[in-house]
Amino acid sequence: MDYRRFFEDAIDQLHAEKRYRVFANLERIVGKFPRALWRDAGKTREITVWCSNDYLGMGQHPDVIRAMHDASSRMGSGAGGTRNISGNNHPLVELELELADLHQKEAGLVFTSGFVSNEASISTIARLLPNCLIFSDELNHASMIEGVRRSGAEKKIFRHNDLAHLEELLKAAGKERAKLIVFESVYSMDGDIAPIAAIADLAEEYNAMTYIDEVHAVGMYGSRGGGITDREGLSHRIDIIEGTLAKAFGTLGGYIAGSRSVIDAVRSYAPGFIFTTALPPVIAAAATQSIRHLKVSQEERRMHQCQAQLTKDVLAQANLPVMKSETHIIPIHVGDPELCKKASDRLLERHGIYIQPINYPTVPRGTERLRITPTPFHTNELVVELKDALVEVWMALGIPFSKDSAPSVEISERVVTLAVSKAGG
Ligand SMILES: *Cc1c(COP(=O)(O)O)cnc(C)c1O
Numbered sequence: 001m002d003y004r005r006f007f008e009d010a011i012d013q014l015h016a017e018k019r020y021r022v023f024a025n026l027e028r029i030v031g032k033f034p035r036a037l038w039r040d041a042g043k044t045r046e047i048t049v050w051c052s053n054d055y056l057g058m059g060q061h062p063d064v065i066r067a068m069h070d071a072s073s074r075m076g077s078g079a080g081g082t083r084n085i086s087g088n089n090h091p092l093v094e095l096e097l098e099l100a101d102l103h104q105k106e107a108g109l110v111f112t113s114g115f116v117s118n119e120a121s122i123s124t125i126a127r128l129l130p131n132c133l134i135f136s137d138e139l140n141h142a143s144m145i146e147g148v149r150r151s152g153a154e155k156k157i158f159r160h161n162d163l164a165h166l167e168e169l170l171k172a173a174g175k176e177r178a179k180l181i182v183f184e185s186v187y188s189m190d191g192d193i194a195p196i197a198a199i200a201d202l203a204e205e206y207n208a209m210t211y212i213d214e215v216h217a218v219g220m221y222g223s224r225g226g227g228i229t230d231r232e233g234l235s236h237r238i239d240i241i242e243g244t245l246a247k248a249f250g251t252l253g254g255y256i257a258g259s260r261s262v263i264d265a266v267r268s269y270a271p272g273f274i275f276t277t278a279l280p281p282v283i284a285a286a287a288t289q290s291i292r293h294l295k296v297s298q299e300e301r302r303m304h305q306c307q308a309q310l311t312k313d314v315l316a317q318a319n320l321p322v323m324k325s326e327t328h329i330i331p332i333h334v335g336d337p338e339l340c341k342k343a344s345d346r347l348l349e350r351h352g353i354y355i356q357p358i359n360y361p362t363v364p365r366g367t368e369r370l371r372i373t374p375t376p377f378h379t380n381e382l383v384v385e386l387k388d389a390l391v392e393v394w395m396a397l398g399i400p401f402s403k404d405s406a407p408s409v410e411i412s413e414r415v416v417t418l419a420v421s422k423a424g425g
Contacts (some may be wrong), residue, residue: 051371120273315386331369
């Protein structure tokens, strides 16, 4: 076996398919979000980031940074152990209480990432349930798929957000068998939303447990930032709500919230929770501060929706192929991995705009896209600059514009207002 050759071939395969990943070397700048320094080939440039999941800019919120400073000066850097062996720090205990309250659940449990929380929780819950059958939305995130796999349970994949298909599968399984439905609220690559109430109805009718990933909604939706289930008053109808502390909350870590018994079971049986060092107090304190802020402040959410809508409208107005999205996530269709990468490179090199290309396997082949995530800090001027840059790139590379984007009167008015305010300085 020529080991070196083997790994080189594996990498060559990615190059051949034009989906070899290159990471941009960035340095975020507190006070200037979404601006960042980009280092490439010995040069440093200031650029605008348009693809961050720090959706509300909480990663640089003064209160969050202060909480981090305070915790580090009082408690140092690391947790010093697993939860079971000396690592169960007080800020982490407080964070779990905060999360249980956020989702109106009896208990919360924190993991080192959202990925780990899905993988560990889904696999443990489905493994504990006798002869469990898992129903999984076909567009579920890799971390949920990994959890389903690791559980060893039988699974049925239902077509994306397709209630009729889900019901057909539930019916076939019968009422007696243990069942777990796993799905997301906001799907991260398309920006659409699951029919949560209807899925909860089906779960009730066929006696299934429900597990929802609210990673792309927590902090951003609901009057307290509890996600789509919060916004729609559905938290009590879903058994387990999973989220991340790393996106809108601007820190790091993942969690689940649910009934005392389920949380205690995952705490007690999940290897991915047990055999790893606890989240450090600095991170826990910062996350708690961020959650507390977003529980009461509506300003970030209001501005986020406002700038996301404006961005969609301005790009659609310019006939850029904006894919339909019900949320703050704005995918722009390219449909080819090489073009997608080229578009991203040209945006960065020519225009100082950073949008990572999204290629297979993150999205299906042929649906390669640029995924744009406006934040409250992307000003009207930055939106116009983005539109101009995208139009230049689309023309230079010959990427198709959309044929039938007919903006509504309402949209045109807003764009006109924007143009006027821009002209006025
Ligand atoms: C990002 C993401 C995760 C993982 O969360 P991390 O905290 O980044 O590990 C889980 N689910 C979905 C849908 C995600 O997009």
